[in-house]
Structure formats: structure tokens, C-alpha cells
Amino acid sequence: MDAVCLEKVTKRYDSFDAVSSLTMNIKEGAVFGLLGPNGAGKTTTIRMIVRILIPDEGSVRVLGQPLSDRTQDLIGYLPEERGLYRQMRVLELLRFLGALKGLPEQESEHRARVWLERLGLSARLNDEINNLSRGMQQKVQFIAAILHKPTLVILDEPFTGLDPVNAAVIKDVMLELRSQGATIILSTHRMDQVEQMCDSICLMNKGQKLLDGDLKAIKKSYGNNTVRMEFVGDPAFMQLPDVVERINSYGEMVDITLRQGADAQQILRSAVGRGVQVRRFELMEPPLNDIFIQKVSERNA
Amino acid sequence: MRKIWLVFKREYITRVRTKAFILGTLALPLLSMSILVISILLSAGSSPFTAKIVIMDEVGGLGAPVQKALTQNERASKPDVEIVQIVEHPSPQIEASFNSQVSSGALDGVLVLPKGLLNERASAQFHAKSVYAMALMGRIERAVSSAVLSRRLAGDEKQVGAIKNMLQLAQVQLVNLSHEKTEDQDNSNFAIALIAGMVLYLTLIVYGVATMHSVMEEKSTRMIEILVSSIKPFDLLTGKIVSVGAVALTQYAVWAVTVGVLFASASSVTRFLRPGAVAPEVHLQPTLLIWLVVFFLAGYLLYSALYAAAGAIVSTDDEARQVQMPLTMLIVCSFLLFNVVLNDPNSTLSVVLSITPFLSPILMTLRVAMQTPPLWQIALSLVLSILTTIWVIRISARIYRVGILMYGKRPSLKELRRWLRYS
Numbered sequence: 001m002d003a004v005c006l007e008k009v010t011k012r013y014d015s016f017d018a019v020s021s022l023t024m025n026i027k028e029g030a031v032f033g034l035l036g037p038n039g040a041g042k043t044t045t046i047r048m049i050v051r052i053l054i055p056d057e058g059s060v061r062v063l064g065q066p067l068s069d070r071t072q073d074l075i076g077y078l079p080e081e082r083g084l085y086r087q088m089r090v091l092e093l094l095r096f097l098g099a100l101k102g103l104p105e106q107e108s109e110h111r112a113r114v115w116l117e118r119l120g121l122s123a124r125l126n127d128e129i130n131n132l133s134r135g136m137q138q139k140v141q142f143i144a145a146i147l148h149k150p151t152l153v154i155l156d157e158p159f160t161g162l163d164p165v166n167a168a169v170i171k172d173v174m175l176e177l178r179s180q181g182a183t184i185i186l187s188t189h190r191m192d193q194v195e196q197m198c199d200s201i202c203l204m205n206k207g208q209k210l211l212d213g214d215l216k217a218i219k220k221s222y223g224n225n226t227v228r229m230e231f232v233g234d235p236a237f238m239q240l241p242d243v244v245e246r247i248n249s250y251g252e253m254v255d256i257t258l259r260q261g262a263d264a265q266q267i268l269r270s271a272v273g274r275g276v277q278v279r280r281f282e283l284m285e286p287p288l289n290d291i292f293i294q295k296v297s298e299r300n301a
Numbered sequence: 302m303r304k305i306w307l308v309f310k311r312e313y314i315t316r317v318r319t320k321a322f323i324l325g326t327l328a329l330p331l332l333s334m335s336i337l338v339i340s341i342l343l344s345a346g347s348s349p350f351t352a353k354i355v356i357m358d359e360v361g362g363l364g365a366p367v368q369k370a371l372t373q374n375e376r377a378s379k380p381d382v383e384i385v386q387i388v389e390h391p392s393p394q395i396e397a398s399f400n401s402q403v404s405s406g407a408l409d410g411v412l413v414l415p416k417g418l419l420n421e422r423a424s425a426q427f428h429a430k431s432v433y434a435m436a437l438m439g440r441i442e443r444a445v446s447s448a449v450l451s452r453r454l455a456g457d458e459k460q461v462g463a464i465k466n467m468l469q470l471a472q473v474q475l476v477n478l479s480h481e482k483t484e485d486q487d488n489s490n491f492a493i494a495l496i497a498g499m500v501l502y503l504t505l506i507v508y509g510v511a512t513m514h515s516v517m518e519e520k521s522t523r524m525i526e527i528l529v530s531s532i533k534p535f536d537l538l539t540g541k542i543v544s545v546g547a548v549a550l551t552q553y554a555v556w557a558v559t560v561g562v563l564f565a566s567a568s569s570v571t572r573f574l575r576p577g578a579v580a581p582e583v584h585l586q587p588t589l590l591i592w593l594v595v596f597f598l599a600g601y602l603l604y605s606a607l608y609a610a611a612g613a614i615v616s617t618d619d620e621a622r623q624v625q626m627p628l629t630m631l632i633v634c635s636f637l638l639f640n641v642v643l644n645d646p647n648s649t650l651s652v653v654l655s656i657t658p659f660l661s662p663i664l665m666t667l668r669v670a671m672q673t674p675p676l677w678q679i680a681l682s683l684v685l686s687i688l689t690t691i692w693v694i695r696i697s698a699r700i701y702r703v704g705i706l707m708y709g710k711r712p713s714l715k716e717l718r719r720w721l722r723y724s
Contacts, residue, residue, distance in 0.1 A: 014716075014719065047526075047706075050530040051529075051530065052526060052529045052530055052706065053706075069533075072530065072531055072532075073531075075530065077526075077527065077530045079523065079526040079527060079530075081523040081526060082523060083521075083522040083523030083524055084522060084524060084527075085315075085518070085519075085522060085524055086522060087315060088311075088315065096307065096311050097527065097531070099307050100304060100307055100308075100528070100531040100532060101531050141527075144527065
């Protein structure tokens with residue numbers, strides 16, 4: 001059974017279609033990456049899944065059922081726009097939000113205590129939200145999204161604003177939820193996180209699907225067409241128009257996309273011939289970042 | 302239903318424990334307590350306080366009749382006015398020395414009857430310092446004019462009969478005002494109607510705006526997205542409106558109980574503060590209280606739904622002020638029409654206004670407080686109000702549903718119409 005099933009879903013606004021005829025299936029028990037540039041329609045899509053928006057056309061099913069009050073309680077949602085009632089106390093707020101998702105109030109409070117303890121907030125139980133730092137507020141909001149043990153967890157940019165330590169804690173919790181059988185939808189711009197965590201992805205642009213499927217399969221379909229190099233010396237050795245299609249430079253490191261059928265060894269020979277000192281030379285699948293940029297610019301051209 | 306209850310509970314608890322609510326709730330009882338105490342202390346009727354007054358009679362022979370008129374009809378055991386001395390044709394030095402006694406507090410007042418008083422070339426003067434003596438002004442005025450009149454009458458035999466008749470009439474009217482029960486009742490009804498109207502007017506605005514800010518808070522803190530992913534917008538709106546209304550009713554209940562206890566104990570408070578004084582009486586009909594609550598609810602539901610929609614379409618306080626203007630004007634309209642209804646609660650205009658939706662909550666309450674209008678009018682007014690409310694809530698809920706997720710520019714009326722078609 002699919003955790004989420006969108007069938008030709010369209011959401012129209014006055015002047016444009018935020019999402020047009022989108023069909024997408026998300027397998028149960030996977031971490032699913034929803035990718036796309038700004039304004040691609042990711043947030044609109046998510047809002048339709050959590051029933052904040054109602055699609056103009058098409059159908060949305062969650063865990064095999066059409067959306068209803070019951071499916072609402074099975075979903076946990078961390079919106080991209082962060083914010084909580086400022087005047088409420090941490091424990092009180094989590095108790096309320098848990099209860100709103102169908103937990104008995106006592107149980108909600110109990111679970112909130114456990115999670116606050118785990119995320120290092122147990123000293124702030126009775127502080128007003130106002131008095132927490134942004135990072136702490138974000139952790140409280142994350143707890144609110146998972147407090148009721150949702151079967152489907154939707155996280156919109158969960159790591160922005162978190163330091164590496166806290167980001168790692170959140171990541172661990174996410175993977176733990178998946179191992180317990182939950183499905184996780186992750187919407188983000190950070191390709192490195194997607195590559196680390198996601199099993200499958202959907203790449204959106206201008207309200208439409210560009211590409212979707214199993215992440216490994218997608219990458220494999222591009223083949224080992226990328227050379228990752230680190231070197232010291234003149235970068236002129238890379239000017240091999242017959243071999244090199246594109247170069248992405250990251251300072252110390254470059255990713256070189258090869259023309260179809262080209263031989264990567266030619267680059268290495270050219271470098272050695274010019275006396276460049278090569279520290280790293282790796283033939284690999286293209287990074288997701290490249291696929292993303294290539295796909296989006298192809299479509300926009 | 303459970304979720305509406307959760308929203309209700311959260312809103313209610315966070316609202317009731319704010320300082321603004323606690324202060325607002327205590328303000329009215331404190332205010333009416335101080336009004337009660339002041340009115341007891343100031344009540345001129347009869348008091349243990351005796352004003353010592355000296356009369357400077359520059360006319361001659363007028364002092365005695367004024368004294369007689371002032372001190373007759375003394376109701377209480379202790380006289381509240383004592384004429385210490387009557388000085389005929391005083392010299393300026395004597396007048397100055399008595400005036401300085403008033404300043405020093407040895408005397409409470411000096412009444413000067415100047416030479417031109419009889420032919421209206423000058424008016425009598427009363428020099429006084431204390432508040433109690435000031436309160437005697439009305440009686441002094443009456444005493445002086447009655448003495449002056451008798452003096453004038455003495456010179457003109459022909460008009461004696463006619464003028465005495467006129468005086469008689471005037472006196473009958475006087476008696477009526479202060480002693481007849483029905484007139485009294487009318488006066489206190491008028492006051493109660495005015496107070497009831499003001500209370501409704503203020504609470505409708507205060508709690509309407511509170512609903513609006515509550516919607517705006519969820520928008521500005523972005524809480525709304527978490528909420529709407531867990532509960533239907535209509536349920537959220539319902540929980541919110543009902544809870545703000547319950548907060549208002551809580552405040553009403555506290556006010557009703559404290560003010561009720563206060564006035565019920567008015568006579569003992571009076572005995573404590575000023576033995577012998579007459580306690581102020583308030584005739585409050587319990588039915589009025591019930592109608593007050595009913596019409597508050599009708600008006601509140603109508604206006605808070607509008608205010609909630611207003612809160613949903615704006616993002617900043619500036620925009621909020623602009624949008625709430627027309628709504629507040631609607632309520633102010635009722636306030637401006639107070640006079641029409643108070644002057645003649647049974648005129649066709651008053652009846653029509655008190656049945657008109659949006660105006661009816663306040664204006665019908667006024668009429669109920671003044672006197673009991675026919676039941677069919679009350680019922681019609683309520684039914685029309687409820688029908689309007691249902692219609693308004695439907696429209697507001699749609700605007701709310703779309704508006705809560707919109708940030709940035711305030712929508713134009715044309716866009717609003719389109720919002721109505723979305724959801």
C-alpha cells in the first residue's frame with residue numbers, strides 16, 4: 001500500500017497553477033524527498049496532503065483512504081513557516097497540540113515530557129515560548145509533529161536554523177521513526193541531506209513533476225559520468241572539449257561531467273602531462289545537485 | 302466536537318489569566334463601589350452634617366423669610382442647615398470678616414442678598430467652600446426665590462391670587478418629582494437602560510476586536526498551519542468565537558454578582574458610612590439581566606464572526622485598523638441612535654431600528670430596559686438577528702479559510718469575492 005497517492009492533482013490560483021496535474025506515489029516506510037526550486041509547488045503539494053488546501057481537481061489518498069478527520073490524526077506536520085503561540089508554556093503547548101491530534105491529554109503530556117528530555121529541553125518545561133531561542137522553538141515544533149506517533153511524517157526544511165549537533169539529533173530521530181515503520185516526506189533544498197537520507201525522490205518545477213523514483217535508480221540511469229577531482233596546479237588541463245561537457249567548481253574540488261562515451265582517463269593523462277599534482281580522482285554517479293540543476297535548467301530553457 | 306472543546310479550553314484559559322482581563326473585570330465593581338460610596342457621602346437628603354450659614358441681608362427684612370423657607374420641611378432628626386446669624390445692612394468690613402470665616406472653615410457658607418435682588422438687578426450669592434454646602438445650592442435657590450416672590454406679592458394685591466395659584470402648581474410638580482414612586486422608577490429605568498446599552502456597546506467592541514486579534518495572532522505566529530493541519534478551519538473558528546464569548550460572559554457574571562451584592566448591601570453600607578442617610582435604591586428587573594445576556598450573545602456572535610473574517614484578511618496591525626473601521630462604525634451607529642430610542646422607545650422609528658439586524662442587539666436591549674416592548678417585537682428582532690448571524694458566519698468562515706493562509710498584501714474586494722468561491 002502507498003502512504004500517499006496523488007492522482008492528477010491540480011491547485012489553481014488566480015493567475016497561475018501552483019500544482020498542475022501532479023501524479024505521485026509515495027511508498028510506505030520510505031524516506032521520500034520532495035525537491036524543487038523555489039516556487040515549484042512543493043509547499044502547495046504538502047498543504048494538500050495535510051488538508052490545509054483542497055485541490056481543485058484530482059484526488060489525494062493517505063494510507064489508502066481519502067482525506068478525513070481520521071487521516072488528519074495519522075499525519076505529523078512540521079511546516080516551513082515556523083512559529084508557536086508565544087505566550088504559552090512549552091509543556092502546556094505540546095499537551096494541547098498532542099491532544100489536538102487525538103491523544104488523551106494525560107498521555108500527550110507524558111510523551112511531551114519524554115521527548116523534551118531527549119532533546120535536551122527538560123529544564124524549559126514551564127518557560128514561555130517567547131523565552132526560547134529559535135533553535136529550541138524549532139525543536140519544540142519538531143516534537144509537536146511527532147508526538148502522536150504519526151504514520152506519515154511531513155517535514156518541510158527540518159534542518160534550517162539548527163546547529164550541526166541538533167541537526168544530527170533530529171536526523172537520528174527521523175531514521176528511528178522510519179525503522180519503526182513510519183513514512184517520512186522531506187522537503188528541502190539541501191541535496192546532500194537528500195542523498196544521505198532519502199530512498200526515493202520527486203523533483204518538481206513550476207507545479208509539475210520533472211523526475212521521480214528510487215534515488216539510486218535515478219542516479220544509476222545517468223551512469224558513472226562524473227569525475228570528482230582534487231588537485232594543485234593550473235586548471236587549464238580540463239579544457240578538453242571532446243571529453244568534458246560541464247565543470248562544477250567547488251574551490252578545492254571540481255566535478256567534471258563527461259560527454260557520452262568519453263574516456264575519463266584522458267583527463268587524468270592531460271593533468272599529468274601538464275604537471276598538475278592530482279590528490280583525488282574518482283569516477284562516480286552524478287551528484288543529485290547536478291541532476292537537479294541540469295533538469296531544472298533544461299526545462300526552463 | 303472534542304477538538305472544538307480543546308480549542309475552546311486553550312483560548313479560555315490563556316485569555317482569562319491575562320492581566321488585561323483581570324484588571325478589566327475588577328474595574329467595574331471598583332468603579333460602582335466608589336460611585337456608591339460617593340453618592341452616599343454626597344446625598345443631600347438628610348445627613349448628620351449641619352451647614353452653618355450666615356445671611357447678609359442688604360435688602361432688609363428678607364433674611365427671616367429665607368431662613369424660614371430653608372429650615373422648614375426638615376425630615377431628618379438633625380437639621381442639615383443652621384442659620385447662625387442674620388445681618389441686616391452689613392458693612393463691607395463685616396462681610397469680609399464672615400467670608401474669611403468661611404475660608405478658615407469656621408463657617409460653611411455666607412449667603413449674600415444684594416440690594417438689587419428684588420427688582421432683578423442683582424442676584425444672590427452664596428460663598429461656600431465645602432462640598433456639602435455646595436450640595437445645598439438647589440435648596441438655597443428655591444428658598445431665596447420663594448422669599449423674593451412673597452416680598453413682591455406683598456406690594457401688588459391684584460396679582461396675589463393668580464400668582465399664588467401658579468406657585469401652587471409649581472409646588473405640586475416639585476412634590477411629584479421627589480416623592481412619587483412611578484416617576485422615580487422611570488428615572489432609574491432610564492439610567493439602567495443607558496448603562497445596559499453602554500455595557501453592550503463596549504463589550505461588543507472589546508470582545509469583537511479580541512476575536513480579531515486572536516485570529517491575527519495565529520496568522521502572525523504561523524501557528525495557523527499546524528492548527529489547520531489538525532482541525533477543520535470551521536471548527537477552529539467556532540471554538541475561538543465561543544471561547545472569547547465565554548470569557549465575556551465570565552466577566553459579566555463577575556460584574557453582575559459583585560454589583561448585585563454591592564447594591565443589595567447598599568443600606569448596610571450606608572448605615573456604616575453615614576448613619577441616618579437614605580440608601581440609594583436601584584430597581585433592577587431580573588428579566589432585563591436575562592435579555593442583556595441574550596442580546597449580548599446575538600450581537601457578539603454576529604460581530605465576532607465579522608471581526609474574525611477581518612482578522613483573517615490582514616497581516617499587520619495597520620491593515621487591521623483599516624479593516625476594523627467599518628465594523629466598529631456599525632457598532633458606533635447603534636450608539637449614536639441611543640437618543641432616538643431613549644427619547645421615545647415606542648415611536649415607529651425606534652421599533653424599526655430595534656428590529657434591524659446589526660443594530661438590534663444594542664437598541665432592543667435599550668427598549669427592554671426602558672419598558673417591556675411587545676414580545677413579538679423582541680422575538681422578531683432576535684430571529685432576524687440570528688438569521689443574519691448564520692449568513693454572516695457562513696461567509697466569514699469562507700473568507701477565514703482562505704485568508705488565514707494568505708500573507709502580504711491585503712486583498713481587494715474583487716479578490717475577496719473570488720475567495721468566497723474557492724473553498
